[in-house]
């Protein structure tokens with residue numbers, strides 16, 4: 001029986017998290033001696049992109065009613081085509097609201113934020129993130145079927161090309177419960193949750209007029225920008241950039257924190273980043289305890305110099 005995976009797209013374009021989820025599903029399928037079937041709703045991107053990460057079959061759901069997102073309606077659509085015992089989702093905002101709905105509909109168990117390939121498939125057991133990334137847990141499923149969400153950037157976007165085929169399913173799922181009234185687009189050029197590199201700044205920057213140097217550094221690195229909670233609360237930066245316990249949880253390959261003290265609530269949203277660089281004028285700032293690299297000094301001197309150095313290396 002195939003391992004199913006939900007390949008999330010935004011306006012038809014596959015997210016990086018979708019490729020990671022397909023690669024993760026492929027690793028499970030290899031362990032089980034099965035193949036991967038990817039499911040997507042109204043994609044415009046080519047299915048070739050999913051074959052590249054290991055999906056042998058792609059089911060493209062076409063449904064005009066699903067142009068507007070509703071977890072319940074999307075779960076209903078996925079349940080109509082996914083008839084396997086293992087269904088993988090990326091741990092994105094949308095997918096992690098579809099997954100529990102689907103688990104209830106199917107009577108499957110739900111394991112969120114998986115970090116590694118399952119330790120065993122029967123019973124299904126996998127290591128997952130817990131306590132906002134401060135701990136790990138080995139979760140075991142007692143149900144016949146299991147739905148897993150994969151923690152973003154935990155497994156990696158691993159290529160594993162296979163030859164694939166595509167099937168189009170025309171559905172018309174009732175989608176009456178939720179209507180999108182407005183859609184707030186992040187001001188950054190890159191989606192914060194998808195970004196490989198994030199440059200983030202806090203109250204140490206003194207005011208919104210000083211964010212130019214953060215954006216310059218982000219531009220040379222091809223990074224997204226983020227901020228601490230008080231910075232978005234005072235209106236220096238938009239709320240879409242707020243990371244932490246009450247903001248977005250991110251796990252980029254590189255997180256550069258500038259003028260952020262490293263409060264536990266901030267760390268909760270960023271501590272699963274692969275590499276953390278902290279720039280702070282206070283050598284006692286708590287963030288240094290969680291840093292892979294630390295620079296003690298004045299951000300107003302360090303950031304422009306760092307940007308120039310990177311530009312010179314790149315140029």
Ligand SMILES: Cc1cc2nc3c(=O)[nH]c(=O)nc-3n(C[C@H](O)[C@H](O)[C@H](O)COP(=O)(O)OP(=O)(O)OC[C@H]3O[C@@H](n4cnc5c(N)ncnc54)[C@H](O)[C@@H]3O)c2cc1C
Nearest residue numbers: 202203204228229244245246259260261265266281282299
């Ligand atoms: C329930 C709850 C939920 C919360 N959720 C979140 C959350 O999701 N995200 C979040 O971020 N916070 C959250 N907070 C707030 C959190 O506790 C901290 O207050 C907040 O993270 C501090 O923001 P900051 O580091 O930008 O500011 P500060 O704590 O004021 O730190 C500023 C830092 O800048 C440094 N600095 C100053 N000048 C310079 C300079 N020139 N160069 C370099 N460094 C300099 C200082 O040494 C200091 O370490 C929450 C709090 C509560 C109670």
